[in-house]
Amino acid sequence: MLLAQAGTETRLALRHGEQVLLTLLIPIVLLVGLSLLPILSLPEPRVNSVTPGILALAVMSTAFTSQAITLGFDRRYGVIRRLAATALPRWLLVAGRMAAMLAVVVVQVVVLSVVAAFLGWRPAAAGLGWAVLLVLLGCAAFGALGVLLGGTLRSDIVLAVANVVWFVLLLGGGIVIPLADLPSGLAAVAGLLPSGALAEGLRAALVDGAAPGPGPVLVLLAWAVVGAGVAVRTVRLR
Template identity: 30%
Template structure:
């Protein structure tokens, strides 16, 4: 006859210690997995807020409808209707509105509410937060662009590209432009002290760059100094890229140098991705202002 030895008695403190050890031994989620989870959370949070979705997508559409209905005639020196020119510019402005303005304000609010600080203190790799935001902006910008292109084609005479080369260019210009604007928005949050001041600090550069980057007025008709200043910022190159995609090939005669200059567009947008990404890494604040 065999007997079974009684199980050793485990005290409550020992049980908690073993559970803690088990949790500690579990591998932490990697950057890829954490980025996926964070991206899904960002997208769910955005699309569940119907008011946020409508407001984000509505502003560029409103500008397109108002200004596209007001202006008429052709661009001087070309046979291109101003409405076509304006639609190409407002698509670029829509990307900046979503990826720069909206993201900078949203991140500042999350920082002040303490969400970013809590995420930073969790096991989640910090890089996953940025990936989640970029994915959210990329999806939103794509929807915004599709909406503006559809309206421009249906009501304002925008011609869609008919060859693969222009569609390929459209793809990489949209990707580079969205990334440059999103990282610029993240870097810009370092200059915003609180959520209450965010709109006042973010809106002025957005408005100024629209006026000097060829969104509302033909770029070649702007003063030389405005063209020079605009050339340092990504919106000018994004608008130029979309003009290449959607405007007739002979429109390039009024572009700088009389050419579309796609290599310069790619180079400047890539430089802004690098610069804004570096500034985000060294200046991003993971906590809001201290409460006195």
């Protein structure tokens, strides 16, 4: 049942044009553009500095933005309520969505990694294990926040808020612009956000081949635990 539900959710996500644009096309365009054009001052090869942030963007796009919007509209049209009334257990419904989200993230990471490799990306092999752990923690943190947003607000409000948050975190959340290049006050705030923690952790792992340190890991864990705890108490079926 879990495999069937996860497979259905994954196919629906990949068939949705707007979600494909958000989860694949925009990250690819940013990856190529920031790697080839001197828009930001980055060390050479530029792709090595750009790719970790784009991978963080991919996780945020799928686990938070896409999931929040999809859940909001599924609630609006009664999909969640009808599924909850079937023999499908509620926990399995949630697990199926989480598994589908992970499947889409895997597709994103593979596609973006291939594109980055063609652009000359050479990740530090010593940090690959840390990168996998950080991506999983990022999925948990952003996934919990996506469920919280999509499960509590009206669909039209979810659509607006999710896209605004995505854009703000893209520019000021440590994803495209490293924390070291942000103003000190904004950098301090961004470092406590899941976007900044994930992007900086991936940069440490994939560029330097070093452990991300306790900071990014604890920030992502805190957002995942708090977001999930609040979501359990506030998410509605309609």
